[in-house]
Amino acid sequence: MKLTLICLSTLVVFNNAFVNKCVTHSPTQLSSELQMTILTANGKKKNARAGSPLKNALGGLGVKPKYSCRKGECNSCTVSVGGQRIKACIGKVPPEPTLKSLKEKGLAVR
Numbered sequence: 234m235k236l237t238l239i240c241l242s243t244l245v246v247f248n249n250a251f252v253n254k255c256v257t258h259s260p261t262q263l264s265s266e267l268q269m270t271i272l273t274a275n276g277k278k279k280n281a282r283a284g285s286p287l288k289n290a291l292g293g294l295g296v297k298p299k300y301s302c303r304k305g306e307c308n309s310c311t312v313s314v315g316g317q318r319i320k321a322c323i324g325k326v327p328p329e330p331t332l333k334s335l336k337e338k339g340l341a342v343r
Contacts, residue, residue: 286326291342
């Protein structure tokens with residue numbers, strides 16, 4: 234496994250000291266931070282960052298689920314994303330699927 238070394242150098246003015254902070258990241262950690270998922274609804278496609286709030290991504294697609302409690306207790310905001318039922322008010326955008334056909338077409342939102 235290849236590791237990437239990221240070093241941050243800062244100068245601390247109060248102590249007149251030079252501090253090096255090095256953090257090691259594996260390639261999977263770096264790529265997961267920028268992972269995008271394609272969502273589709275009503276013929277529209279939108280790239281959404283995996284882990285971002287689902288309600289924001291649905292708004293960009295023009296899908297407006299009904300909200301009552303906004304806490305996920307009443308289940309009125311439940312939508313189907315790629316066949317999986319998620320509560321839009323508290324749910325997150327799922328990670329990108331591993332199947333090539335779903336990566337190209339995107340996850341269907343209903």
